[in-house]
Amino acid sequence: MPESKRPFRVIVVGGGVVGLTASHCLQKAGIDHVVLEKRAVVAPPEGASIALYPHGSRILHQLGCFEAVEKACVPGRNWLTRYPDGKKFMDNGYFQHLQENHGSSLLVLERREFLQIMYDKLPDKSYIKTSSGVKSIKETPDGVEVTLVNGDVETGDMVIGADGVYSMVRSVMWEQANKASPGLITVQEKTSIKTQWKSLIGVTPNIPELGDRDVTVVNGTGRSLLALSQPDRAYFFFIFRVDEPFTWPKRANYTDQDAEDLAQQFADHPVSDTLVFGELWKRRTRGTLIPLEEGVLTHWHHGRIVLAGDSAHKVTPNIALGGNSGIESIAVLCNHLQRLLQDGGATANKPKPTAAALDAAFAAYQTERLKRMQDILAVSSLITKVQAWDTRWHRFMATWLLPLQADRTTADQMSEIIRKGPKLEFVEVEGFRKGRVPFDDERGVGRGKGLEGAAAPISSLFLLLRSLGALAAFFVVWQGTRLALAANI
């Protein structure tokens, strides 16, 4: 097709969580695209679980995928927190409270199964090209040329980098940005993707001690262990501080032997009062050691390239917000693209948006997302540290402040994040569950806000103040009771 007659076309690099969600959104928006995935299959047998919160689920509902995701798992029940010796010290109704707040709770399913559902539910699968690793990207005066490892060339009008935390699209973008505006992408930004943690992750057949739908979090000094059970299997994440933190472009390539050695070293680490980690590891059907990177970039776009998902914002997995955030980001980006192209710009007959209009849409997307992702990074990072008793202060928070919170407080704090989640603005949302906490857009609150707002966000200071309040109330009641007893009232 001659260049001028080609409709506006998006090239998505990466067919993971964000790439597949991108195809759903772009198909709904009627925008031509191709998703280029380097692997031979979209759902390889890798990773462990993915947990979806109601704000991610709401977008999946808009895309027609929520029902299948919900069917693939059973709702969670207990959230148990244990000391390093396996003794339980907290048990809260997190799942139940989330359910009450939002009408749906946290859904835990195998990551591979989630990716397969996202693929199976695509209205048109011909947009997805597997075995299509991208080698290079060139911006031309009126578009982009993307060259694959196999020599094929894809042309389009823009590139979405949905190629994960070690994104090659981002490297190309940085190079082009610094060429066009020397000094724009600084060393500080490039090295803001840090690795401070690593994790043994895996899947085992169900182990009765872990329940059939529960989350177990074992605290430790410099480590934490998370196990998520379902009736037929359990997923585990044994998270450790790395000896020497490092930043991009260094990348840890752990071997099977590294995983085995670490697992053996901590084989006797309790998971409950009757189970040790070695028993999980021995029964695993899959297990590996991976680095856990974290960081949020300050530049998410340049020229005709824009980033979404782990390529722009990466968080630790302790509160399961990484994938949910990627789904949010791609939904917001597609909202801006749909708005830009709605007057016929997506068709071959109308003039395409100018580079400046595209740049403005990308900038609006970044503005809408940046603060929220910085806040989510801070919360994820804090919880990772609290669960691993990273310092005495984190240990105090884990063992004194959090247990003093009311049973539903943790869920209510998470609801502060959930209610600010975006939706696709050009797709019907009717029929999604509702709970006692409406989404901000249902209350007419504007887009682009961070976690600050009417209710309290999660932070060290907030936890301290709330817990000091609880201590003060306890002291007043205790003194009152003592005085009343003394006075024989």
Ligand SMILES: Cc1cc2nc3c(=O)[nH]c(=O)nc-3n(C[C@H](O)[C@H](O)[C@H](O)COP(=O)(O)OP(=O)(O)OC[C@H]3O[C@@H](n4cnc5c(N)ncnc54)[C@H](O)[C@@H]3O)c2cc1C
């Ligand atoms: C242990 C662990 C547990 C997690 N648990 C949760 C959870 O419970 N809930 C949650 O919300 N999030 C969770 N996350 C985070 C979540 O998995 C990620 O945030 C999410 O997968 C990011 O999606 P993405 O599409 O941006 O990147 P990825 O899923 O990494 O996908 C990138 C894709 O790009 C492809 N690719 C890379 N380079 C190229 C190239 N040059 N050409 C073509 N294709 C390329 C890759 O093959 C891959 O398929 C977890 C993460 C980890 C590590």
